[in-house]
Amino acid sequence: MEHSGQKLDKYYIKKVDADKKSIYCHHDLMGELFIPPHRHVKAQLLYAEGDVVFVTTETKTYFLPARHFIWIPSGVEHSIEPKSESVTMRNLYFPVEKDENDFYKVEGIYPVNNLLLQMMLFTNRWNGDLKKGTPNFAIAKAIKAILPQICTNNLPLELPQPKDKRLSKILRYIENNLGETILFADVAHEFGFSERSLYRLFQKDLGMSFIQYYTIRRILKAIELLLERKLSVKEVAEEVGYNSVPTFSNTFFKILGQRPSDYLNGEEILERK
Incomplete structure (x- = not known):
């Protein structure tokens, strides 16, 4: 071998x-x-x-x-x-x-x-x-x-790797609960942090705030679900914790530069061998 x-x-x-x-x-x-x-x-x-x-x-x-x-x-x-x-x-x-x-x-x-x-x-x-x-x-x-x-628009489609083990656990928790609305105060309480110290940990370790990380993670999950073509845009929004389709659509547009419906209907051009 x-x-x-x-x-x-x-x-x-x-x-x-x-x-x-x-x-x-x-x-x-x-x-x-x-x-x-x-x-x-x-x-x-x-x-x-x-x-x-x-x-x-x-x-x-x-x-x-x-x-x-x-x-x-x-x-x-x-x-x-x-x-x-x-x-x-x-x-x-x-x-x-x-x-x-x-x-x-x-x-x-x-x-x-x-x-x-x-x-x-x-x-x-x-x-x-x-x-x-x-x-x-x-x-x-x-x-x-x-x-x-x-290519003037470098899309923010990356997530930093956490160095702090405590943060790794929190990011796993976010990952496993993307269908719920996750509040920063609840996360801090759940993992034994004050809001201020958790805010600092996110900034220091990841270079972004909790809400930035959480938003990008939700949209990345939404992209995966849209590509599976099994759910409607409304169902995808719900799967990643958005109750409002317009809010979801606007957030998706801010990050990806196109609406979820446009992305869903995108054309593929490479021929399969």
């Missing part, structure tokens, strides 16, 4: 970085459910369709919804875990160039607009190294070039 490190090396690092100047392309149904932590010299554009993908770096878990992409800069260690085997992914790995736009130095999740969607569709049959001087290389390079201009 092959050691997972060797397997990782074989599939994810050696091929991607073998030719330092090529743009490497990998497009497939996910199939396997976990790619262990690894890093590339090249930067990575990962576009997902069909379901949610969890991308975890050393400090954060990014939540990549269908029809969005994540930009992972050169050298950032990350693992990839699709929520189901039905995820289709397009990966483009780009060499780092001199004096690049600051956009390329920062991790981020972005929606894919129609222009980018059509360009991604054009790359649908590619695989392996795209060599400098070929038409496909020029097209892939154009995809990279337009990103800073069209």
Whole structure:
């Protein structure tokens, strides 16, 4: 049996970085459910369709919804875990160039607009190294070039990893009770904190308030439920603790930049092999 490190090396690092100047392309149904932590010299554009993908770096878990992409800069260690085997992914790995736009130095999740969607569709049959001087290389390079201009909205779809064990328990409690309305005062009381000390712990450990964390967590769960296509928008709102559909819709829009109904009806463009 092959050691997972060797397997990782074989599939994810050696091929991607073998030719330092090529743009490497990998497009497939996910199939396997976990790619262990690894890093590339090249930067990575990962576009997902069909379901949610969890991308975890050393400090954060990014939540990549269908029809969005994540930009992972050169050298950032990350693992990839699709929520189901039905995820289709397009990966483009780009060499780092001199004096690049600051956009390329920062991790981020972005929606894919129609222009980018059509360009991604054009790359649908590619695989392996795209060599400098070929038409496909020029097209892939154009995809990279337009990103800073069209991706102005880095979506807050990541949650920090807690370092404090007490906080880990509280976050698990939130996770398990997303269908209820969770009040900060009740959480503080339940776990033996004063409101002030719990507020400080959230800010110090996670860099965000309880309400910010709780809101993002609810919306992330809502995205998962919408992608399952089993529940109406109203039912999804209830499942994540919103009694009012307009409030849910407005909060969803604030975070994702589109209404739940629009997200539910989004188009998928990658052909399944």
